Amino acid sequence: MRKIGFNGGGLLYELGLASDVSLFFDCLGADTQEANHEQDWSLLTDRLYRRYLRLDELEPAFALMEQVQEFFCAKARRCVVG
Numbered sequence: 432m433r434k435i436g437f438n439g440g441g442l443l444y445e446l447g448l449a450s451d452v453s454l455f456f457d458c459l460g461a462d463t464q465e466a467n468h469e470q471d472w473s474l475l476t477d478r479l480y481r482r483y484l485r486l487d488e489l490e491p492a493f494a495l496m497e498q499v500q501e502f503f504c505a506k507a508r509r510c511v512v513g
Contacts, residue, residue, distance in 0.1 A: 433448070434446075434447060434448060456476065456480050458503075459472070459475060459476060459499060460476050462502065462503075462506065463502055467498075467502075470495075472495065474488060474492050474495055475495050478492070479492060
């Protein structure tokens with residue numbers, strides 16, 4: 432089992448199994464783009480997934496992540512926002 436994590440600023444954050452992370456980004460790509468195809472999701476689906484985020488991209492990426500959370504919560508009909 433291969434696990435995926437992010438390394439940045441001297442900290443390592445473990446996300447989980449590679450298959451779970453891959454499934455998340457597959458759902459992100461398919462579901463959110465289908466629901467809101469006019470929105471540019473490449474900051475998350477390309478920059479965050481395949482590369483890295485620049486400092487000036489953190490705030491827009493966070494806003495997109497909040498939209499994704501709302502979308503997935505609405506789709507699941509339950510949500511815990513923290």
